[in-house]
């Protein structure tokens with residue numbers, strides 16, 4: 001407990017002979033907000049997906065609070081996914097269902113499967129979900145089909161969902177890349193708030209360096225599957241920036 | 250090679266014309282008879298059997314509805330199991346899909362003949378016959394819809410710690426259920442049309458009366474029966490088309 005951290009050690013992943021993650025190692029102390037930058041195809045999404053095991057890495061270790069993440073199986077793996085939330089550029093919500101149900105799906109691991117399949121949720125959960133939506137200024141939209149919400153609203157529903165989930169680690173894969181500046185600010189403020197007041201460890205892929213600079217404690221630079229930068233936003237000078245984004249294709 | 254194929258085609262066509270005795274001279278007397286029959290069709294008259302006709306029409310609608318509901322209920326799990334998104338590396342998928350192809354390639358009327366032999370005359374054979382054809386088609390269409398569903402919601406549920414059931418329920422079903430319901434409704438329409446003819450082979454419904462009336466040349470009753478069929482087919486079409494447009498709007 002003294003040293004809670006997310007540790008990534010020598011992580012490798014290849015797709016059909018093409019190396020995507022080439023021995024990535026770093027450690028994130030609990031409660032830090034880390035931005036991950038790098039050009040398209042550098043392996044940022046793959047890295048996050050390995051952490052919650054949506055993708056299986058080929059080699060290396062992932063640890064969180066004494067947990068050997070890569071060894072988890074069955075229910076223990078699902079438990080880990082519940083502790084480690086993810087939000088996506090394309091939101092990945094159940095877009096034909098209403099916002100409230102989507103938020104309630106954050107509690108999927110804590111509740112019994114059968115009632116859930118019939119969309120029966122405990123009253124306390126419904127109240128909590130509604131409260132979370134209200135906190136995110138989405139009270140009036142609780143009953144609205146997600147598909148009909150704007151991008152910014154959908155991403156806020158996704159945030160309410162991980163709040164419902166009660167995550168310890170949050171993986172955010174370009175959460176603001178399809179949003180306008182106003183919504184970018186709202187969403188990034190929320191992530192920052194989650195980290196500051198909730199103590200959530202946040203790993204956030206970003207393709208806008210300015211956003212990384214103004215919101216993150218620390219920036220990781222990935223290039224062709226390798227970690228080429230690890231430092232504070234201040235250390236990310238124009239020269240270092242170039243080295244992250246250079247790299248032959 | 251191409252020329253050879255054409256030659257074979259022409260030869261077979263010539264044989265076919267000869268075999269069915271297709272000859273312009275035959276159609277004229279036939280047309281004359283048709284004209285006489287048309288005159289005898291009016292006015293439509295139930296011959297005092299109006300209620301009987303209405304009841305067997307209801308039976309026809311019942312056959313169509315029961316067959317569609319049973320087919321949909323069975324096609325639902327089969328369709329899900331038939332998709333790689335639900336059961337990856339499932340050994341039985343291939344035989345399942347081929348079996349479906351087979352049962353679909355046999356016409357409903359043929360199934361009806363088989364079932365009349367197996368379970369006896371009556372509407373039950375009709376229900377089974379229509380169901381056999383629809384079950385396989387619906388299951389296949391449903392499987393394909395599941396295959397082509399978008400991976401986004403699935404990821405969303407997985408990332409929250411959802412298990413297999415929850416992934417299917419929330420990641421896949423909301424995407425494919427409206428289309429599935431629309432397809433089932435479409436089959437209801439087509440089943441009502443098919444069910445009217447099943448009586449011809451003794452598998453229940455209005456077709457039985459139609460065959461009898463034709464046999465004894467009761468042309469006024471024939472026209473009455475056809476009018477009733479037309480009315481009910483149109484009514485079901487309207488209803489189902491409305492329901493489908495509602496589904497589309499809701500989704």
Ligand SMILES: Nc1ncnc2c1ncn2[C@@H]1O[C@H](COP(=O)(O)OP(=O)(O)OP(=O)(O)O)[C@@H](O)[C@H]1O
Nearest residue numbers: 015016020038039040041042043044045046047207
């Ligand atoms: N499922 C997959 N099958 C094959 N190749 C894949 C798969 N997923 C990713 N890749 C490849 O892995 C490489 C890294 O992909 P990844 O999505 O991790 O990059 P990224 O840094 O997130 O890029 P972007 O900024 O465009 O999102 C790319 O070359 C991509 O084509």
Ligand SMILES: [Mg+2]
Nearest residue numbers: 044045046173
């Ligand atoms: Mg990416």
